[in-house]
Amino acid sequence: MKTYPLAKPFIDAEDKKGVLAVLNSGQLSLGPKYLQFEKDISVYTGAKYACAVSNGTCGLHLAVRALSLGEGDEVITTPFSFVASSNCLLYEKVKPVFADIESLTFNINPKLIEAKITKKTKAIVAVHVFGQPVNMGEILKIANKHKLLIIEDAAESFGSKYNEKYSGTIGDVGVYAFYPNKQMTTGEGGMIVTDSEKIYNLCKSMRNQGRNVNGDWLIHERLGYNYRMDEMSASLGMTQLKKIDWMIAEKRKIANWYNENLHGNKTIVMPSTNSQGSLSLFVYVIRITNGVRDRVMNKLAKKGIQTKPYLPVIHLQPFMRKMFGYKKGDFPVAELMASQTLALPFYIGLNKQDVTYISREIWKALEGS
Ligand SMILES: Cc1ncc(COP(=O)(O)O)c(C=O)c1O
Incomplete structure (x- = not known):
């Protein structure tokens, strides 16, 4: 009997050749590939900056930290999503406040957001569920009116556009995920995109143990993590992005x-x-x-x-x-x-x-x- 899994990555000869070349090069981390992959994502999406990370969840975590969200803050988001889109808030003791969804798109219903806003509300995490873009026009209106920041969880929507803009590039910061069931894969992997130099520099530093971007290897300017993307994953991302x-x-x-x-x-x-x-x-x-x-x-x-x-x-x-x-x-x-x-x-x-x-x-x- 022929069996049908739910998902399967598409990997071709070019993908394999690229990963093998990295293995043969001996430089498996912090080499040229992740930097090139970031450039490629930036060109493809139109985002000014891209920061490669080891998965979508840690990308969201860095986005929350880079926006200085923390204990006592509330962030409005959807209850219909993969759990990481609200866990990233809990890591920083931020309270996720849910607004119900639209049945047509499965996305957060913008009409229900304003009723959830309190003095503690600092941001909205808009999740483009299953690749269907959130109504970002409405989200932007609400965010501008109430001075809220926007994180786009675009883990499920790489390549989707809202009007002429790629999902992930509309709010203050967006995050893609490249797990093998996604539109394209790096094995494990993710990418933070933003037009803000400040957010980008913070994310770059925090993914690399809090090191200063241009500083000494053993000087840690802030609390950081090892959320780096390895070179094999980055190479796979580069060849996947081509197709x-x-x-x-x-x-x-x-x-x-x-x-x-x-x-x-x-x-x-x-x-x-x-x-x-x-x-x-x-x-x-x-x-x-x-x-x-x-x-x-x-x-x-x-x-x-x-x-x-x-x-x-x-x-x-x-x-x-x-x-x-x-x-x-x-x-x-x-x-x-x-x-x-x-x-x-x-x-x-x-x-x-x-x-x-x-x-x-x-x-x-x-x-x-
Ligand atoms: C909506 C959403 N957010 C975040 C993530 C987390 O991505 P990752 O599995 O790469 O950590 C996923 C992944 O499935 C997701 O679907």
């Missing part, structure tokens, strides 16, 4: 096949393609609206088709309930979406027949449930 537009287009093709095949099923809501820019999809997520999502998932698993309930809400994670006393019903739209969403296999290499087969099995699973 990112092609990879995004391939994924779009696969999404369109799913759209065609699943169209007309009354219990399925397809992902929104109604973005105010261009979409770079991270995952293909449908909603199963008649309460049988988990049953469908089990039936598909028996056919070798891996699916996942993306994403569980953050506020109902055990540690969040314990810390803040959240309970079911606190963010009803996010909770409803989390009970219905199902991510389908989505990776380069799936062909039209594969998508037809997977879709047919979804139709069958729904008919029998």
Whole structure:
């Protein structure tokens, strides 16, 4: 039986050649590759500065620190995301304050943000969930009106644009992630982008043990970390970036096949393609609206088709309930979406027949449930 994982990185001969060349060079860290990868990301996205880090989570952590957010501060964000988008606040004892989401985009509902603003509110973490850009026009308006900073968690949206700007480059600081299930990969890896020289210099110093950017190796100007990206990852990032537009287009093709095949099923809501820019999809997520999502998932698993309930809400994670006393019903739209969403296999290499087969099995699973 042919099996279908949820995700798989696309790695070609150029990627392998590049990584092997780094291994042969003997310079596995702090070499030329991470600097070149940063330049390449800066050129691609249009961000003035880019700072490579070892994963998206530590990129978000540095963004929070670089904006001087700390104990006593509140930051407004979404409860429907991967947990790192609010954990990065907790690392610095910042309180994440959730606003519920829109069912169409799965993103934070800008209309619900202002009611959450208090004297302690300092920033918004806007998460472009599944690659769908947040309505940044509204976020910017609110941020300007209330003098709030904006962190864009663009971990899931590399290559997506809001109007003409790449996600990640619209707020004060943005973070991409390159885990192997993402639009492009470096193995583990992430990138902070910003137009602010100050934020960039702080991030550069903090990722490298707090060293002064131009200073002595053993002088540590501030509290820092080892959040550096190694040279193999950076080389992989460089060659992946060369083909990112092609990879995004391939994924779009696969999404369109799913759209065609699943169209007309009354219990399925397809992902929104109604973005105010261009979409770079991270995952293909449908909603199963008649309460049988988990049953469908089990039936598909028996056919070798891996699916996942993306994403569980953050506020109902055990540690969040314990810390803040959240309970079911606190963010009803996010909770409803989390009970219905199902991510389908989505990776380069799936062909039209594969998508037809997977879709047919979804139709069958729904008919029998
Ligand atoms: C929305 C979001 N934020 C942050 C991250 C963290 O990225 P990483 O896994 O590279 O630490 C992810 C990764 O899955 C994510 O989806």
